[in-house]
Amino acid sequence: MPTDLAALVGSRICHDLISPIGAIGNGVELLALTDGGAGAEMDLISESVQNANARIRFFRMAFGAAGADQIVGPSEVQSILAAVAQGGRFIYDWQIAEDQPRRDVRCAFLMLQCFETAMPMGGNVHIDLSGGTWTLRAQGQRMKIDAALWDSLTNRHHQVDHKAAQVQFALLPDVLAEAGRALRLDLHEDRIVARF
The missing domain is CATH 1.10.287 (Helix Hairpins)
Structure with missing residues (x-):
């Protein structure tokens, strides 16, 4: 590799x-x-x-x-998200109580950055894991969804010229592939649901 x-x-x-x-x-x-x-x-x-x-x-x-054998504990993730959310526009609800592979957590954090891009007014983000499937739900007002950017996450043939503020969209497909994950998205006017 x-x-x-x-x-x-x-x-x-x-x-x-x-x-x-x-x-x-x-x-x-x-x-x-x-x-x-x-x-x-x-x-x-x-x-x-x-x-x-x-x-x-x-x-x-x-x-x-993120190496294949690296693990991240829930307290570390919750500490990072709490610190980032302090005084900010987002509330993160990390509902995963067990240690997780760092590659999967990396996928989740890149998706959180994608959510931030679509939510200029902020909002609530809920993250959980059930039956091996990660589900990230973002809800906020005045969502700003750039269809081309979001399509590039699931359609490898869709080429986008990414700006520096959109680097998470460029990286996430490869990071998901490295983790052996496939992304499914549901985009709505007031919410986004991502599963991998």
């Missing part, structure tokens, strides 16, 4: 950024302690560091390399 350079690059970037962002967060905490209190500026910096840390953890799961 050829090396997935995109996933390795994603892993490397996330790995190299997580430590300095953590150090900035620690520095902000120390400043708050020695300064006697945190002002609005310190709160903004602290919130920005937490947000950046959460996004990098999410990106590491979605875009990083």
